[in-house]
Amino acid sequence: MSSDAQVLTVDGPHGAHDVRLSSPSRVLWPELGITKRDLAQYLIDVGEAFVRANGDRPVSLQRFSGGIDGEQFFSKNPPRGAPDYVRAVPVVYPSGRTHPQLVIDEPAAAVWAVQMNTIVFHPWPSRAELSDNPDELRIDLDPQPGTNFADTIPVAVELRELLAEAGLVAFVKTSGNRGLHVFAPITPTREFLDVRHAVIAAARELERRMPTRVTTNWWKEERGERVFVDYNQANRDRTMAGAYSPRPLPHAPVSCPLEWSELAQANPRAFTILTVPDRLQKQGDPWASMHEQPGSIDALYSWWERDLEGGLGELPFPPDFPKMPGEPPRVQPSRARRPE
DSSP states (O other): OOTTOEEEEEOOTTOOEEEEESSTTOEEETTTTEEHHHHHHHHHHTHHHHHHHHTTSBEEEEEESSSTTSOEEEEOSOOTTOOTTOEEEEEEOTTSOEEEEEEOOSHHHHHHHHHTTEEEEEEOSBOGGGTTSBSEEEEEEEEOTTOOHHHHHHHHHHHHHHHHHTTOOOEEEEOSSSOEEEEEEBOSOSOHHHHHHHHHHHHHHHHHHOTTTEEOOSSGGGTOSSEEEEGGGGSTTOOOOOTTOBOSSTTOBBOOEEOGGGGGGOOGGGOBTTTHHHHHHHHOOTTTTGGGSOBOSHHHHHHHHHHHHTTOOOOOOOTTSOOOTTOOOOSOGGGSOOOO
């Protein structure tokens, strides 16, 4: 054990675990001087809410060789020597390949991930034991150039009302960057492609209601100065930063759950590793009750079928996915060959 290593005792639902933290004084966020030890303490402080939101799910770890400015890579399967409180489950990737993926069940596992130089946690929208069927419908509101966080707020509010019409209860969080994430708990009875289609249906309806503010165009050249509803985040093995996950930006932001009542005045830069633990202690977790009353995507899926009958078909998939049935050509419109 190196001379500056520390052993942290981390409480959890299955008792306390000792987690060795090497190089605790390594600075991860240079602008604020936030260290590896500070990050570990942050995850201890928010541990219960963090595990409630991200635990019992396959998770990808975004790891950095140094601080936030260092090289980064994604890690999915447990490395050799992982402690016995870190487990894995087999999941199926878009290629059809099956591989074990990490699962976090308690705060000690998140602190261990910090020891592995993790900064961002990317949980799947499905549970570890039923990874093919999401129990969360997730919608990523991504402001395009010329728009900003403030532009996502009215879009999120309208989306909440739209989802309510479909029988779903929406929850909101900052992305930790410029956008917003809207989640709705669902019963895990349908697989990823069905949930993707439900998200597309919601996105198209939102675009109809707010055509000057919202776009579903996959190609950036067609989006304009609008908020892009990134439906492809609903695909298998596509994830976004989890609730309470840090982000690798200079001001050390956190993807922070909000009450809908505070959204209008929210400043995403205010939710950081330094401020969120105190906020959580004083205000509680806005997402604590998320999964108490899951809904169904049946109404949204009926909208998808309605749009199919109206001539609206499949939308493009990410470039690393296999070609999917009914998918339009994966070619940028400006590069498409014109008919002669």
